[in-house]
Amino acid sequence: MRQDHIISAKQLSRADIETVLDRASDIASDPGAYADRHPNALLGLLFFEPSTRTKMSFSAAIKRLGGDIVDMGPVEYSSVKKGESLADTVRVVEGYADALVLRHPSEGSAKMATEHVDVPLINGGDGAGQHPTQTLLDLYTIRENAGLDDLTIGIMGDLKYGRTVHSLAYALTNFDTRQHFVSPDSLKLPRNVRYDLHEAGSSIKEHTELDDILPSLDVLYVTRIQRERFPDESEYREVAGQYQIDAGTLEAAKDDLTVMHPLPRVDEIAYDVDETSHANYFQQAHNAVPVRMALLDMLLGGDQ
Amino acid sequence: MTDDRQLRVSKIENGTVIDHIAGGQALNVLAILGIDGTAGEVVSIGMNVPSDRLGRKDVVKVENRELSQSELDVLSLIAPAATVNIIRDYDVVDKHLVERPDHVTGILQCPNHNCITTEEEPVDSRFEVLDDGVRCEYCDTIIRENLAAHILV
Ligand SMILES: [Zn+2]
Numbered sequence: 001m002r003q004d005h006i007i008s009a010k011q012l013s014r015a016d017i018e019t020v021l022d023r024a025s026d027i028a029s030d031p032g033a034y035a036d037r038h039p040n041a042l043l044g045l046l047f048f049e050p051s052t053r054t055k056m057s058f059s060a061a062i063k064r065l066g067g068d069i070v071d072m073g074p075v076e077y078s079s080v081k082k083g084e085s086l087a088d089t090v091r092v093v094e095g096y097a098d099a100l101v102l103r104h105p106s107e108g109s110a111k112m113a114t115e116h117v118d119v120p121l122i123n124g125g126d127g128a129g130q131h132p133t134q135t136l137l138d139l140y141t142i143r144e145n146a147g148l149d150d151l152t153i154g155i156m157g158d159l160k161y162g163r164t165v166h167s168l169a170y171a172l173t174n175f176d177t178r179q180h181f182v183s184p185d186s187l188k189l190p191r192n193v194r195y196d197l198h199e200a201g202s203s204i205k206e207h208t209e210l211d212d213i214l215p216s217l218d219v220l221y222v223t224r225i226q227r228e229r230f231p232d233e234s235e236y237r238e239v240a241g242q243y244q245i246d247a248g249t250l251e252a253a254k255d256d257l258t259v260m261h262p263l264p265r266v267d268e269i270a271y272d273v274d275e276t277s278h279a280n281y282f283q284q285a286h287n288a289v290p291v292r293m294a295l296l297d298m299l300l301g302g303d304q
Numbered sequence: 305m306t307d308d309r310q311l312r313v314s315k316i317e318n319g320t321v322i323d324h325i326a327g328g329q330a331l332n333v334l335a336i337l338g339i340d341g342t343a344g345e346v347v348s349i350g351m352n353v354p355s356d357r358l359g360r361k362d363v364v365k366v367e368n369r370e371l372s373q374s375e376l377d378v379l380s381l382i383a384p385a386a387t388v389n390i391i392r393d394y395d396v397v398d399k400h401l402v403e404r405p406d407h408v409t410g411i412l413q414c415p416n417h418n419c420i421t422t423e424e425e426p427v428d429s430r431f432e433v434l435d436d437g438v439r440c441e442y443c444d445t446i447i448r449e450n451l452a453a454h455i456l457v
Binding site for chain 1: 424
């Protein structure tokens with residue numbers, strides 16, 4: 001793979017994905033071998049909205065490769081507050097770093113930013129748009145637990161605004177997967193995602209009840225239903241309650257069902273699930289480091 | 305024969321005749337071209353004229369105005385069957401079918417208020433043209449209905 005920028009899961013072919021995941025397993029099995037891969041590399045962190053985990057895992061990844069970070073810091077203290085455009089900010093910061101990670105509240109911000117920089121840029125989440133590195137670590141986790149072919153996956157929760165869901169669903173079309181989407185009617189997949197899945201030749205099924213499909217699943221990917229999406233609290237309560245799982249719910253599942261969640265969770269996965277063999281969300285979070293190391297290694301020229 | 309007769313009825317000296325617009329779309333075509341008469345242009349509109357090809361069609365004639373390629377691009381999105389005749393000295397000097405482009409840039413406004421192209425950034429809106437609509441190349445939003453409402457002014 002020689003990608004200049006990682007903007008969307010849509011740009012990743014099956015071969016690209018497998019290359020990153022293979023490199024990540026290699027790193028995970030012997031992290032020490034990569035400790036001095038990029039001793040002088042600096043990764044620029046441009047976080048226009050807070051995302052502690054994404055930021056920390058990128059910092060950890062570059063440091064474990066021997067590099068370091070330059071961090072714009074909170075927006076409140078930056079020139080952005082004075083009205084500087086994103087285009088100008090990235091043009092300035094590219095001079096300080098060998099690669100950039102951008103997290104921004106507007107959809108399409110990462111794509112626009114790439115039009116102004118020459119160093120590799122990674123989309124660390126653009127509004128409700130894309131979050132391709134989350135998708136790669138999700139795929140890594142799925143592959144570890146269930147493989148990526150002949151896979152039946154259920155994706156449940158807020159499918160409308162959940163960018164991790166959109167990226168993941170699209171990436172999974174590269175593999176032999178059956179995708180089931182479970183959500184309240186008001187939070188169904190947006191039209192553009194359905195369009196992409198259809199274009200990719202994927203047949204998808206949409207449900208409002210998990211019970212219908214739970215027994216057939218190899219993987220259940222749960223996301224948070226956000227309170228702020230609902231006009232009033234009672235409406236939220238009514239909907240959210242239907243999409244919570246606990247250890248009892250999972251008795252109807254296959255023994256080897258893998259439960260995932262991009263975290264943070266609120267109450268959609270009860271703590272008693274943590275004690276079951278299904279729980280994989282913390283491992284999933286930890287996988288962020290080797291996967292982001294693999295990606296950075298490749299973007300910074302680890303292939304040469 | 306029908307077309308010929310209509311052209312003859314109101315021949316213009318210089319300008320553009322847009323023919324074979326789907327019936328009822330003439331006013332949207334004018335909106336796309338930013339023509340509302342306030343600049344003093346002489347505009348003739350025929351709406352729901354009988355047509356062999358379309359059943360009913362609209363025709364728009366604009367005097368002293370020739371369309372640019374980008375105007376034709378947008379026109380193609382709402383009037384894919386249109387033919388455009390450029391008239392000079394009462395003669396048709398150029399006649400073309402509109403062609404659907406693969407992309408349109410800087411012409412439509414993305415309806416997603418959270419899209420980077422709607423912010424104060426040095427970026428033009430850019431849409432991929434689909435079979436039945438357009439799609440923002442920045443945020444992926446799809447517009448299928450009423451494209452004319454999204455034209456940037
Ligand atoms: Zn957009």
